[in-house]
Amino acid sequence: MDTILIVEDEPKLAALMHDYLTLAGYAVHCLDNGLDVVPWVRSHAPRLILLDLMLPGRDGLEICKELRDFSAIPVIMITARVEEVDRLLGLDLGADDYICKPFSPREVVARVKAILRRSPQFEQVARARLQIDEAQYRASFDGVALDLTPVELRLLNTFARAPGRVFSRDQLLDKLYSDHRVVTDRTVDSHIRNLRRKLAQASPGQDPIQSLYGVGYKLEL
Structure with a gap:
């Protein structure tokens, strides 16, 4: 209930x-x-x-x-x-x-x-599987603690707040760096790779971050 x-x-x-x-x-x-x-x-x-x-x-x-x-x-x-x-x-x-x-x-x-x-029901699943405490810089996936950098944590939190939504690289860059530093959009790809690897280590066989060629990325569980 x-x-x-x-x-x-x-x-x-x-x-x-x-x-x-x-x-x-x-x-x-x-x-x-x-x-x-x-x-x-x-x-x-x-x-x-x-x-x-x-x-x-x-x-x-x-x-x-x-x-x-x-x-x-x-x-x-x-x-x-x-x-x-x-x-x-x-x-x-x-x-x-x-x-x-x-x-x-x-x-x-x-x-x-x-x-x-x-x-959607998926959001309930996402909240159950992903636990994020941005204030304490802590996160877990399927009950396993994730060793994330601050940028990776912000990236994961951005996805978790809108599961299923597709984010472009530019949109994700706006979320990741509060000091407005100049970086290329390929920086996002690097963070995504690292985040995917850590999620796979926590739950082998899972790849919840999906890429849409020429569009961006989304969280799917």
């Missing part, structure tokens, strides 16, 4: 969403403090997060930004602040959708179902 995490400090609203999502067949857990979210997600890996913007402890945008450092779990932001800048900032930080207060609990259920339909 898919687990939905509700992060909302208004008890009545959290309870209402909890009841409707439970009736829709989901397992539901509620938190009311922003400081508790990241540790809980790291330990439990919910299928989707309903995240209020204004929370005690930490606000939702800050939480969403940290979640995207290590997780591709879909996030629906809940907010009473409808200013366009907040919407754009939230989406830039990795939010998948918004729901503005006041809203119908049926709308919440519909949005959750829509997001999960757009999130």
